[in-house]
Amino acid sequence: MTPDTASDNLPREPPRRIDRAGLAIAAALVVLAAVLVWDASKLPATTMYGMGPEAMPIVIAVGLVILAAGNLIDALRGRLPPRESMDPKPVWLIIGGLALLIGIIGFGGGFILATSALFVTTSAAFGRRAVAADTVIALAITTLIYLAFDKLLTLSLPAGPLERLL
Amino acid sequence: METFAALAHGMAVAMQPMNLLYALIGVFLGTAVGVLPGIGPALTVALLLPVTYKLDPGGSLIMFAGIYYGGMYGGSTTAILINTPGESASMATALEGNKMAKAGRGGPALATSAIGSFVAGTIATIGLAFLAPWLVDFAVRFGPEDYFALMCVAFVTVSATFGDSPVRGLTSLFIGLTLGLVGIDKLTGQARLAFGIPELLDGVEVTTLAVGLFAVGEALYVASRRHHAEEKLEPVRGSLWMTREDWRRSWKPWLRGTLFGFPIGALPAGGAEIPTFLSYSTERRLTKYPKEFGKGAIEGVAGPEAANNASAAGTLVPLLTLGLPTSATAAMMLAGFQQYGLNPGPLLFAERPDLVWGLIASLFIANGMLLVLNLPLVGLWVRLLAIPQAWLYAGILVFATMGTIAAKPSVVELSMLAAFGVMGFLMRRFDFPIAPVVIGLILGPIAESQLRRALAISLGDPMVLLQSPMSATLLGIALIALLAPFVLRGLGRFKANED
Numbered sequence: 001m002t003p004d005t006a007s008d009n010l011p012r013e014p015p016r017r018i019d020r021a022g023l024a025i026a027a028a029l030v031v032l033a034a035v036l037v038w039d040a041s042k043l044p045a046t047t048m049y050g051m052g053p054e055a056m057p058i059v060i061a062v063g064l065v066i067l068a069a070g071n072l073i074d075a076l077r078g079r080l081p082p083r084e085s086m087d088p089k090p091v092w093l094i095i096g097g098l099a100l101l102i103g104i105i106g107f108g109g110g111f112i113l114a115t116s117a118l119f120v121t122t123s124a125a126f127g128r129r130a131v132a133a134d135t136v137i138a139l140a141i142t143t144l145i146y147l148a149f150d151k152l153l154t155l156s157l158p159a160g161p162l163e164r165l166l
Numbered sequence: 167m168e169t170f171a172a173l174a175h176g177m178a179v180a181m182q183p184m185n186l187l188y189a190l191i192g193v194f195l196g197t198a199v200g201v202l203p204g205i206g207p208a209l210t211v212a213l214l215l216p217v218t219y220k221l222d223p224g225g226s227l228i229m230f231a232g233i234y235y236g237g238m239y240g241g242s243t244t245a246i247l248i249n250t251p252g253e254s255a256s257m258a259t260a261l262e263g264n265k266m267a268k269a270g271r272g273g274p275a276l277a278t279s280a281i282g283s284f285v286a287g288t289i290a291t292i293g294l295a296f297l298a299p300w301l302v303d304f305a306v307r308f309g310p311e312d313y314f315a316l317m318c319v320a321f322v323t324v325s326a327t328f329g330d331s332p333v334r335g336l337t338s339l340f341i342g343l344t345l346g347l348v349g350i351d352k353l354t355g356q357a358r359l360a361f362g363i364p365e366l367l368d369g370v371e372v373t374t375l376a377v378g379l380f381a382v383g384e385a386l387y388v389a390s391r392r393h394h395a396e397e398k399l400e401p402v403r404g405s406l407w408m409t410r411e412d413w414r415r416s417w418k419p420w421l422r423g424t425l426f427g428f429p430i431g432a433l434p435a436g437g438a439e440i441p442t443f444l445s446y447s448t449e450r451r452l453t454k455y456p457k458e459f460g461k462g463a464i465e466g467v468a469g470p471e472a473a474n475n476a477s478a479a480g481t482l483v484p485l486l487t488l489g490l491p492t493s494a495t496a497a498m499m500l501a502g503f504q505q506y507g508l509n510p511g512p513l514l515f516a517e518r519p520d521l522v523w524g525l526i527a528s529l530f531i532a533n534g535m536l537l538v539l540n541l542p543l544v545g546l547w548v549r550l551l552a553i554p555q556a557w558l559y560a561g562i563l564v565f566a567t568m569g570t571i572a573a574k575p576s577v578v579e580l581s582m583l584a585a586f587g588v589m590g591f592l593m594r595r596f597d598f599p600i601a602p603v604v605i606g607l608i609l610g611p612i613a614e615s616q617l618r619r620a621l622a623i624s625l626g627d628p629m630v631l632l633q634s635p636m637s638a639t640l641l642g643i644a645l646i647a648l649l650a651p652f653v654l655r656g657l658g659r660f661k662a663n664e665d
Contacts, residue, residue: 021596029337032344039359051618053351053358060347063340070333081597090389091591094563098382098584101567106577115567119560125389126556137557142564153220155572 022075029068033061090125097121110160115142176523185228192229193535196236201547208494209380210237216569223506227525232532239536242279255438255474258446262466267400269462274408278416279471280540286424286472287533290479301487305512311620315640317613322647325602332651334598342606345370365578372501378583381566383590385559416468423472431480438477445473494601497608
């Protein structure tokens with residue numbers, strides 16, 4: 001840790017701007033601590049000796065508030081590590097793929113359709129443009145996985161219209 | 167000699183044909199998954215957990231041992247051939263190994279890392295076999311307060327050692343501890359942080375968290391910065407075999423790496439980064455060929471790779487004898503035990519010696535299989551590396567979600583997986599270490615129940631934590647380890663101002 005902090009604290013370096021993401025992280029930690037305290041306050045105190053179930057959440061909440069302060073100080077001093085530029089589009093594509101997967105499983109579409117949807121969106125997120133070809137590949141791979149795991153290893157994977165054909 | 171008898175018994179268990187087959191499958195799958203870029207041993211174990219669901223505990227743990235060691239071997243292949251180490255412990259290997267591959271000496275680099283891993287793994291597993299019974303005798307006398315104190319040490323060292331900022335490390339740990347609270351409290355049966363959702367009553371699954379943070383998070387992170395640079399695969403050119411000169415230059419670094427790796431891994435100090443980098447800098451200092459360092463010196467591959475494997479075996483010491491995981495991979499191994507309701511620790515040695523010693527014996531077997539499998543089959547693993555990135559990550563995500571779908575096919579569980587994925591992405595982006603979250607989730611509830619047990623026995627008197635000399639010492643160590651980085655940072659600033 002020492003070499004890093006030493007380079008962090010070079011006196012010549014001009015003071016960096018306040019890091020907004022750092023502020024958001026600190027705020028999120030405070031919110032998490034508040035949720036912990038609120039949840040613990042609803043637990044009835046029943047223990048006779050020692051700690052009840054409500055004690056640990058409070059301890060952790062206190063820790064989170066202290067760490068929020070630590071993160072806040074880092075953010076105000078601009079001490080967060082440098083970040084590279086990012087491309088938000090592929091991230092949203094993959095998150096969309098996960099949402100599709102959850103939706104298809106939720107509505108009983110089955111394993112093959114759900115994971116194929118995720119496969120195609122992910123490969124599109126990594127720059128593939130051949131959606132039709134990828135769909136065929138995805139269906140083939142996920143069908144193989146389904147057969148291997150459901151039939152050979154007897155794991156129960158959710159069945160939809162496609163699985164019933166097999 | 168008690169150890170020899172136990173080990174011989176374990177060998178008899180591990181040599182059963184079915185168990186040999188499980189070990190072989192584990193080694194094969196572990197290498198195949200571990201070789202994929204961006205997948206470290208922890209994720210390898212997490213992804214392959216569902217494969218072992220239907221096996222009996224003995225066979226499953228033996229397969230696990232194979233997956234664990236296989237993942238380590240696979241990771242070093244990736245580090246050497248494309249400069250993307252799947253985990254920070256392979257970073258030192260990548261430094262020299264990738265340079266060697268670029269210079270057309272990829273074959274010897276892979277060979278020295280495989281043979282070094284074998285040597286280190288074997289020595290360290292012998293160390294494990296002899297150290298474990300001794301530690302178990304010691305650990306039997308531990309009271310709940312001692313266990314609690316020991317876990318405090320692990321919490322602090324794990325979150326202060328991983329990553330470079332103690333504040334961010336501890337933040338990760340506390341997020342893990344918070345997740346560990348979710349579900350029904352084991353001592354009173356009350357639901358905490360369940361928000362009326364029935365799926366949350368069972369708590370957060372370790373595999374869901376690990377796969378979300380590691381696999382989904384990594385895929386999102388790599389996708390978000392794909393426009394920066396594509397990684398380049400170095401073809402393996404020339405001879406695979408090490409020359410006499412290579413052997414002469416490798417054997418001492420192997421042994422020195424083992425000496426760094428095993429003790430540091432066995433201490434609850436977490437992580438293989440420290441021993442690998444110690445080994446790297448030592449080899450750099452001792453080498454007769456200082457000019458080659460930075461351009462592909464074989465010592466710089468042999469030493470860190472041995473240190474990495476030795477420390478992997480070392481982390482099994484606290485895991486098996488105390489139930490204390492000190493790395494993300496060890497946490498996943500613990501999850502593997504827990505899926506059968508087994509709790510590693512002194513009791514498991516007494517109750518299921520066949521299981522524990524079978525596991526230790528199969529580590530030797532897995533190690534031998536890996537050596538035989540890896541050198542001739544390196545061409546096959548290299549071909550896996552050539553899978554286009556788009557299909558690779560798409561496949562990883564399909565496999566990652568499959569594990570969750572197979573374990574709990576519910577919308578809530580899958581949403582948690584996705585949410586942990588986004589969390590893993592943000593943590594990577596803002597440089598928060600990930601291992602402490604997993605350790606916090608898995609150790610938090612154990613630490614809490616030990617503390618509450620200790621306080622219940624003492625009728626609520628917190629002084630019980632300081633009355634046991636063991637617990638008082640360990641808590642002291644934890645406090646020092648917690649404060650040291652901040653004090654050192656203060657000193658560093660003081661010096662910087664002075665200059």
